[in-house]
Amino acid sequence: MQTSSTAADVIIAVIPIVGIVMGSVVVFFYLLWNYKRNTLLIKAGQYKRPEFDLLSFSLLAGLLLVSVGLSLTVFLALFRGFDFGLLGGLIPLSLGIGLLAYYGMKRGDRSS
Template sequence: MAQSTVAQVIISIIPIVGIFMGSVVVFFYLLWNHRRRILLIKAGQYNKPAFDLQSFSLLAGLLLSAVGLALTIFLSIVSGAGFGLLGGIIPLAVGAGLLCYYGIKRSDRAS
């Protein structure tokens, strides 16, 4: 059974509208958050949020390594050795790099 052209147009427009609406939401969030910070700075009530780079690198490294390992195993089984395998090797390498950074910074803090 062939789809009508109207159905094909609607099916192709839905992702475009979704991406556009998501972009509008992100834009206004960033705009309003920026204005809020400017007003807090002018009022003298702004406190810079603390960011723990060491904990972030540990969490991101563990997550990326796990996802990269799973993707590498899955893609090697499905497609064998090829360029598609980079979809798993790249996050695995980034995760390993973040874990190495965490290990280096942790040893620097201990000494």
């Protein structure tokens, strides 16, 4: 027994598609305008290369991945047991631990 109408099903199916298309348009124009801005700054001689702090990035990404991976691992272990679905939590957990280990090694190199 179907209680929803076909018009509602169509609208529910179209909303995510429209959201993805609009988000893609926003990202496209951001990249386009940022490219044009950078080329104009280079022509004017005012372009400064942005600095990227890999150490801070690895710390932030590592902490975020560990927290997400740990919570997913615990949830999936309790909800589904120990099966292949647990990899959905173990993969970000191990990536986060790796990034935090990289941060720890590089921070130790910097102090000496």
